[in-house]
Amino acid sequence: xxxxxxxxxxxxxxxxxxxxxxxxxxxxxxxxxxxxxxxxxxxxxxxxxxxxxxxxxxxxxxxxxxxxxxxxxxxxxxxxxxxxxxxxxxxxxxxxxxxxxxxxxxxxxxxxxxxxxxxxxxxxxxxxxxxxxxxxxxxxxxxxxxxxxxxxxxxxxxxxxxxxxxxxxxxxxxxxxxxxxxxxxxxxxxxxxxxxxxxxxxxxxxxxxxxxxxxxxxxxxxxxxxxxxxx
Numbered sequence: 001x002x003x004x005x006x007x008x009x010x011x012x013x014x015x016x017x018x019x020x021x022x023x024x025x026x027x028x029x030x031x032x033x034x035x036x037x038x039x040x041x042x043x044x045x046x047x048x049x050x051x052x053x054x055x056x057x058x059x060x061x062x063x064x065x066x067x068x069x070x071x072x073x074x075x076x077x078x079x080x081x082x083x084x085x086x087x088x089x090x091x092x093x094x095x096x097x098x099x100x101x102x103x104x105x106x107x108x109x110x111x112x113x114x115x116x117x118x119x120x121x122x123x124x125x126x127x128x129x130x131x132x133x134x135x136x137x138x139x140x141x142x143x144x145x146x147x148x149x150x151x152x153x154x155x156x157x158x159x160x161x162x163x164x165x166x167x168x169x170x171x172x173x174x175x176x177x178x179x180x181x182x183x184x185x186x187x188x189x190x191x192x193x194x195x196x197x198x199x200x201x202x203x204x205x206x207x208x209x210x211x212x213x214x215x216x217x218x219x220x221x222x223x224x225x226x227x228x229x230x231x
Contacts, residue, residue: 015226017191020046020054020131023122024190025154027136028164029174034195036070038164038228039135040077042193052130055085057122058092059150060113060137063099068092070135090124093117102150103143113144115153134159140178151181160190164228165212166198167205175212179220189223192216197230 026042028035043054061068067082071092075082085091094117096105106113125132136142140151154161161182165175175192182189192212199205213225 014045014049014229015224017042017046017049017226018224020050020052021160021190022126022130023132023134023157023159025059025134025136025159025161026164026193027140027150027154027161027178029139029166029171029178031138033139033164033166034197034228035135035164036073037077037197038162038193038195039070039133040074041228042162043074043133044078046131053128054131054133055083055125055129056091056133056135057125058137059094059118059134059153060102060105060144061092061095062102062105062137063097064095065097066095068095074135085125085128090121093121101142102137103145115144119157139174140181151185151187155185155187160188162191162193163189164193164195166195167201167208168198169201169204171208172211176215179216183220189220192220192223192225193228194225195228195230197228199230 026035026039039056043056046052046054056071056074058068058070061070071086072082075086094113096109098105098108100108102113122132122134136150142150144150144153163178165171179189194209194212216223216225
């Protein structure tokens with residue numbers, strides 16, 4: 001996995017990003033789409049392109065006992081140390097020990113997922129930073145309860161979404177399903193982030209990237225597909 005998204009490959013100049021919203025939710029087409037790296041890359045690129053202050057937040061962290069491993073990865077990938085808002089868990093207020101879906105991890109730990117803690121943390125971060133990037137846990141349909149999914153949280157808070165996809169076989173299907181689900185709930189798609197790190201098969205990757213670009217242009221006009229370089 002790349003080590004520092006601040007360093008641009010000479011042949012991959014980043015595309016101009018849309019104007020950053022106050023809060024942006026980063027979701028993926030599945031669990032291993034590359035959300036953590038793309039969130040770190042996006043935070044650095046937004047700061048560079050738009051001269052704003054950006055902080056990353058983890059929606060729900062599973063598989064950890066204290067510090068969020070994804071927040072630690074964000075700081076490492078951007079070349080920053082842990083911040084005071086990391087050490088006091090503002091950037092990751094809900095952490096469960098078992099590496100599973102949020103609902104299952106909460107049940108195993110014998111706790112509820114307190115969405116008010118997440119909201120309060122986001123509000124605190126908005127007071128200090130221009131933009132908060134909230135990295136989701138898994139994909140859009142990850143359950144928080146039996147009747148409330150991650151996409152329901154996004155819709156209820158009216159957050160725009162950056163959707164992380166890649167060139168793995170099957171990604172076209174997962175990407176279209178995710179985009180259609182967002183559209184069905186009236187959720188704004190801020191951008192599609194195409195993570196080139198998984199482009200192991202050039203034929204499949206090229207076809208996937210081109211198809212997603214054509215699909216977005218037809219069905220989501222104005223939504224950019226941003227190539228995220230693998231360094």
